[in-house]
Amino acid sequence: MSGQAATAAERAWRSRLAAVSPGALALRAAVALVLALVAAWVAYKAFDDQRTFVIVGLNGLTLAGLYFVVASGFTLIFGLMRVVNMAHGSLYMLAGFFALELQTTLTGGETTSAFGSSEAGLGDWIIPLVVASLGVGLIGLVMQQLFLRWNQGQDLRQALITIAIGIIIADQTLANFGGIAESLAAPDVFPDSVQLPFSDLSYPFFRIFVLLVAIAVGLGLWAMIQRTRFGMIVRAGVDDRQMVSALGINIQLVFAGAFFLGAVLAGLGGVLGGTMISVDKANDTQYLLISLIVVIIGGMGSLAGAAIGALALGLVDSFGDVYLPQGYTNYSILLIFGLLVLVLAVRPLGLFGRPA
Amino acid sequence: MNRSELSLERILWWGPGLALVLILAFAPLLFTDFYLSQVITKALWLGIAAASLIFLAAYAGMVSLGQVALYGVAGFTMANLVEADGGSAIAWNPWVATVAGILVAAGVGLFFGAISSRSYGIYFLMITLAVAVLTYYFFGQVTELSGFGGVNNVARPGIVSNPVSDPQNLFYIALGTSAVVYVFVRYLARTPFGLALQGVRDDPSRMRALGYNVPLLRMLAFGLGALIASLAGILSVWWNTRISPGSIDLARTIDVLVIAVIGGLYRLEGAWIGAFVFTALDNWTRGLDIVGQRFNTVIGVIFLAIVLLSPGGLMGIWQSITDFLGRQLSRKPPARPSTGPAGEAGTASNSPQPT
Numbered sequence: 001m002s003g004q005a006a007t008a009a010e011r012a013w014r015s016r017l018a019a020v021s022p023g024a025l026a027l028r029a030a031v032a033l034v035l036a037l038v039a040a041w042v043a044y045k046a047f048d049d050q051r052t053f054v055i056v057g058l059n060g061l062t063l064a065g066l067y068f069v070v071a072s073g074f075t076l077i078f079g080l081m082r083v084v085n086m087a088h089g090s091l092y093m094l095a096g097f098f099a100l101e102l103q104t105t106l107t108g109g110e111t112t113s114a115f116g117s118s119e120a121g122l123g124d125w126i127i128p129l130v131v132a133s134l135g136v137g138l139i140g141l142v143m144q145q146l147f148l149r150w151n152q153g154q155d156l157r158q159a160l161i162t163i164a165i166g167i168i169i170a171d172q173t174l175a176n177f178g179g180i181a182e183s184l185a186a187p188d189v190f191p192d193s194v195q196l197p198f199s200d201l202s203y204p205f206f207r208i209f210v211l212l213v214a215i216a217v218g219l220g221l222w223a224m225i226q227r228t229r230f231g232m233i234v235r236a237g238v239d240d241r242q243m244v245s246a247l248g249i250n251i252q253l254v255f256a257g258a259f260f261l262g263a264v265l266a267g268l269g270g271v272l273g274g275t276m277i278s279v280d281k282a283n284d285t286q287y288l289l290i291s292l293i294v295v296i297i298g299g300m301g302s303l304a305g306a307a308i309g310a311l312a313l314g315l316v317d318s319f320g321d322v323y324l325p326q327g328y329t330n331y332s333i334l335l336i337f338g339l340l341v342l343v344l345a346v347r348p349l350g351l352f353g354r355p356a
Numbered sequence: 357m358n359r360s361e362l363s364l365e366r367i368l369w370w371g372p373g374l375a376l377v378l379i380l381a382f383a384p385l386l387f388t389d390f391y392l393s394q395v396i397t398k399a400l401w402l403g404i405a406a407a408s409l410i411f412l413a414a415y416a417g418m419v420s421l422g423q424v425a426l427y428g429v430a431g432f433t434m435a436n437l438v439e440a441d442g443g444s445a446i447a448w449n450p451w452v453a454t455v456a457g458i459l460v461a462a463g464v465g466l467f468f469g470a471i472s473s474r475s476y477g478i479y480f481l482m483i484t485l486a487v488a489v490l491t492y493y494f495f496g497q498v499t500e501l502s503g504f505g506g507v508n509n510v511a512r513p514g515i516v517s518n519p520v521s522d523p524q525n526l527f528y529i530a531l532g533t534s535a536v537v538y539v540f541v542r543y544l545a546r547t548p549f550g551l552a553l554q555g556v557r558d559d560p561s562r563m564r565a566l567g568y569n570v571p572l573l574r575m576l577a578f579g580l581g582a583l584i585a586s587l588a589g590i591l592s593v594w595w596n597t598r599i600s601p602g603s604i605d606l607a608r609t610i611d612v613l614v615i616a617v618i619g620g621l622y623r624l625e626g627a628w629i630g631a632f633v634f635t636a637l638d639n640w641t642r643g644l645d646i647v648g649q650r651f652n653t654v655i656g657v658i659f660l661a662i663v664l665l666s667p668g669g670l671m672g673i674w675q676s677i678t679d680f681l682g683r684q685l686s687r688k689p690p691a692r693p694s695t696g697p698a699g700e701a702g703t704a705s706n707s708p709q710p711t
Contacts, residue, residue: 082478084478084481084482147660147664155477155478156419156477156478156481157663157667159478159481160613160617160659160663161660161663161664163610163613163659164656164657164659164660164663165656165660167607167610167652167653167655167656167659168652168653168656168657168660170652171650171652171653171656172650172653175650175653284606285489285492285605285606288485288489288606289486289489289490289493292482292485292486292489293486295482296479296482296483296486300479330497330498330499331497331498332497333490333493333494333497334494336490337487337490337494340471340483340486340487340490341471344471344472344474344475344483345471348474348475348479349475349479
């Protein structure tokens with residue numbers, strides 16, 4: 001019995017080896033070499049200046065947190081409905097500007113003290129966060145019900161529709177909210193910075209908070225998908241939509257819920273990003289690109305993939321700006337290019353991607 | 357098949373096209389210099405950019421959003437190699453720089469093609485979009501080549517006169533280039549390479565089983581698309597006399613997609629029709645105060661309406677009209693076994709099947 005199993009395993013191994021052509025093998029070796037060189041360079045720089053390494057590393061991690069919140073919504077919508085929501089960046093931007101407008105109305109524009117610390121009350125931040133996220137979620141829901149519901153399966157057409165809606169949302173956001181780069185004020189109950197353990201370094205508290213929110217969002221989504229009835233239907237719907245509706249489940253309701261949730265996550269990201277960095281009229285392009293890259297790296301529809309993709313992008317983003325040799329830091333965008341090339345060369349569907 | 361029915365349809369199909377070409381040939385006599393330059397010449401080079409997208413979509417089943425980035429690569433390469441304000445200090449002969457720009461764009465196109473050619477459908481669209489936006493950020497960041505200020509007052513070859521005060525020459529150059537691109541793509545579709553490409557569009561697995569190297573074919577197609585797009589890039593720099601990252605940002609990328617979709621994503625002629633509608637609308641809305649001069653909102657709504665109501669675009673609508681008229685005038689039953697009046701265009705007008 002065990003002998004048979006061994007031969008089966010051996011056969012599987014042989015066929016796997018045969019399936020990998022010498023060219024692909026060389027490609028993988030090259031990718032591994034590049035990764036090793038990058039790791040060596042980072043290790044060298046880290047050993048050289050540990051304080052910078054810690055700060056830049058934390059910047060990367062917290063940025064990755066923000067990217068994950070945004071991209072998880074994007075990947076959730078794709079995973080279930082095969083809809084590439086090209087309006088995701090516009091929804092992000094709309095939420096940011098909308099929340100800023102709300103906060104300004106609530107506080108009368110007086111959000112910072114003479115010392116630069118925040119004077120916005122907890123409600124002055126929470127209310128815009130909730131209203132903007134849910135509002136953007138509703139817009140996403142309306143968009144899905146009006147324009148996407150009746151042409152399911154036509155993925156290109158749906159992508160074009162979301163592009164058109166994205167153009168309109170972005171343009172109207174700029175028309176109504178001005179489009180001047182500004183930050184939301186974090187609530188004054190948050191400390192400005194925290195002392196890092198085992199060092200004399202302090203770090204902005206809000207960035208840590210974003211990372212914690214991202215972890216909570218990730219765990220929440222995971223629990224929802226793995227542990228609840230809704231998640232069970234979602235998982236079944238990903239694999240076989242028709243079978244699920246044949247079982248008498250109203251899959252349209254699940255689709256609507258997932259689209260709402262995906263858009264809410266774009267909105268949540270918009271408010272978090274607007275507080276952590278700033279709201280800006282280029283946000284729509286920027287966060288569409290980030291969502292795209294995260295899911296291209298991680299694999300469309302995979303939550304774990306989105307986490308890995310966000311982590312890779314956040315770290316490359318923040319280390320690239322600092323660790324490139326002097327005089328070449330403005331080429332850091334090429335690193336993201338390189339990341340994309342490395343992943344696609346080995347796995348055209350992304351790290352956790354699987355064929356539709 | 358009835359010959360007279362066929363010729364009637366042919367007249368309906370080709371007649372307006374012929375009239376358009378005639379009008380275009382004498383356009384400098386018929387339109388003001390402003391209109392000739394700002395609308396017609398612009399529509400011609402935007403049409404070439406859209407044609408590169410439609411070529412890939414219609415014949416290879418690859419809807420690419422990287423075409424604007426690729427024309428930017430050609431434009432930036434040329435602008436950096438000639439005399440200009442900003443960019444590198446090299447001052448080559450404009451013609452040599454033009455050829456260099458086209459070659460570099462084709463090379464970059466092959467590279468992008470190599471990255472994305474193993475991805476299909478919506479994945480391909482996403483990867484090309486990501487690569488395009490990265491290219492935009494690249495030229496924005498790298499001040500040695502451009503920076504956000506861009507490269508200004510780019511030197512042109514002597515034959516390309518000032519595009520504002522004397523727009524005729526550039527118009528005829530753009531018209532000639534458009535004609536060459538059109539004929540080239542139509543010819544290419546009938547070559548073994550073009551036929552293999554259409555096979556890949558319809559069924560990649562079957563083509564692979566027949567022994568074709570599918571990723572290689574798609575990569576080469578993408579390189580050819582880049583070659584066509586690079587012509588638009590060169591013309592756009594001559595027309596604007598400058599290029600900046602703003603010339604290739606996400607909004608421009610979507611403009612070219614909008615043009616292709618308005619014209620008809622699977623009809624090559626649609627590229628220039630869509631471009632003309634787009635530039636004419638752009639020109640028209642500038643003079644009006646509708647919705648606070650938000651041109652993007654107007655174009656977004658039109659784009660949405662076209663995608664929702666007529667996925668075949670204006671060319672699709674036109675095809676339905678000619679089909680209808682052809683049937684009415686010849687009083688024939690609507691049975692039409694052949695797919696379309698213009699050979700392979702009939703198959704191309706159907707959306708490619710999802711893979």
